[in-house]
Amino acid sequence: MIQSCKQKEEKQLKDEPPVVTVGTIQSSETEESVVYSGSIVPDNMTTVSFAVTGTINNVSVNEGQKVSKGQFLASIDATEYEAALQIANATLEQSEDAFRRFDELYKKGSFPEKDYIDIKTKVAQAQANKKINKKRIADSRLMSPTNGIITVKSAEIGGMAAPGVPAFTIVKTDLVYAQFSVPESEIGNFKQGMQVEVNIPTLQRNFTGKITIINPVADEISKAYTLKVRLDNSGGILMPGMISEVSAGIPAKVKQVRVPLTAIINNVDKIPHVYVIDKNNNAKLTRVTVGKIAGDEVIITNGLDENQTIILAGQNNVKEGQKVKTETASAKAPTAKTE
Structure with missing residues (x-):
């Protein structure tokens, strides 16, 4: 009889909805610089070829290898x-x-x-x-004309070399550019020498540089102008092709939705989600797109709407679609109004 009562109590506790802390999403207005997407391009790209004809008998470098000016690359018989x-x-x-x-x-x-x-x-x-x-x-020995990295190796032992036939492509990366395009309506906001911030999402790092090149001729189709921000890359961490985000121009007022980092749940595929509480107090797992981290909060760029209620704490005990018991947070979050 005692055992039966205990089992009944355990079942009741098990069926009891989990208690979670919730907050109501509110957007906040802030000033942000306009962000232009672009990519990292090398300071210089050189295609190297032999000046004489012959059969290649030696190749001493490979793709991805750093070379110095005057370094031996390959030779012909x-x-x-x-x-x-x-x-x-x-x-x-x-x-x-x-x-x-x-x-x-x-x-x-x-x-x-x-x-x-x-x-x-x-x-x-x-x-x-x-x-x-x-x-x-002398020309049968091919030397590097500059410091850089071998990005393309076309020369192979036994192959034929000839003037104008590319043997190697060398990219100079000690200086690189963040290249981006600006529409005609906004080009007047930019000046040569203007200092801007460049974010590299892959590296999760910001760099400061100056606009050194403004192409005076717009693209015939897009009517956009190409600009380049010069960045020092002595450490070699910036590689051509990386996506860049240039923050520049006149700041604009935008609405942001921020939630505490603790509200974010990453699934097995590392995709961020939050639990949204519906009118029946059921927890719905909702996918979100996150932006920059600001202190102990993260900016949500997609997936949440203003006035939605989300779980701020206790979500680890919650399952998809489960009814929950809500309580307000003890302190008001900057961007999540507690109920």
């Missing part, structure tokens, strides 16, 4: 150019020997001027031929 240089040296030696012998005769008037000019011409041609072949041998 220079056997043919080395042989041509030997021939050029022999021809030059022969021409210079002939010139020395006939020079004295010419000065004494014992050698025809026409033949003397031919010999001088052959010496000049041999010297030029030697320089050309020495340069071809």
Whole structure:
């Protein structure tokens, strides 16, 4: 009998709705700078190719590798150019020997001027031929023209190299730009040298830079102007292609919905949700889109409406659709009015 009463009491406790702390959502008006979406672009992108034709016999770098100016990248088989240089040296030696012998005769008037000019011409041609072949041998070794990162490697051992055929692409990233577009109606708010804030969502970091480039020609289709903010990247954490958000222009008044961080529930897929209480006191799990974190609160950009009631605390004991017993918070949250 005693055991039966205990089981009955436990069942009643189990069926009792969980007690949760709730608050009513209220939006607040704040001034925010206009945010322009863009991306990080490199300071310089260089396509490197061989100046001579040949078969590639050595490649010493890979994609993603940092290189320094003057660093060896790749080479081609220079056997043919080395042989041509030997021939050029022999021809030059022969021409210079002939010139020395006939020079004295010419000065004494014992050698025809026409033949003397031919010999001088052959010496000049041999010297030029030697320089050309020495340069071809030097050009068979490809060096990096700048500091940067190899982003494309087209050169492979055994492949053919030729002038104008890209072997590598090198991106200079010690300085980068946050590039964004501004519509014609707003371009007057921007000046060269203007300081702006750049947020990189991937890194969850803000950077400060100055607008260094304002393209004076608008895009033919969008009629928008391209602007660039120069950012120091000596640490190499900013990579081309990263999404950037540039806060600039004249601040505008916007409405924001903020909730305490403790109200947010992340599901197994790390998607944020909150529990919204309906008129029957049932808890409904609602997906939300979160923005920036402001202290112990987070800005909700989508998913909640003003005057909705949400669970602020105690949601860990709640299941989807479950009836709950509500109580007001002991202290009023800045953006959630307690009932």
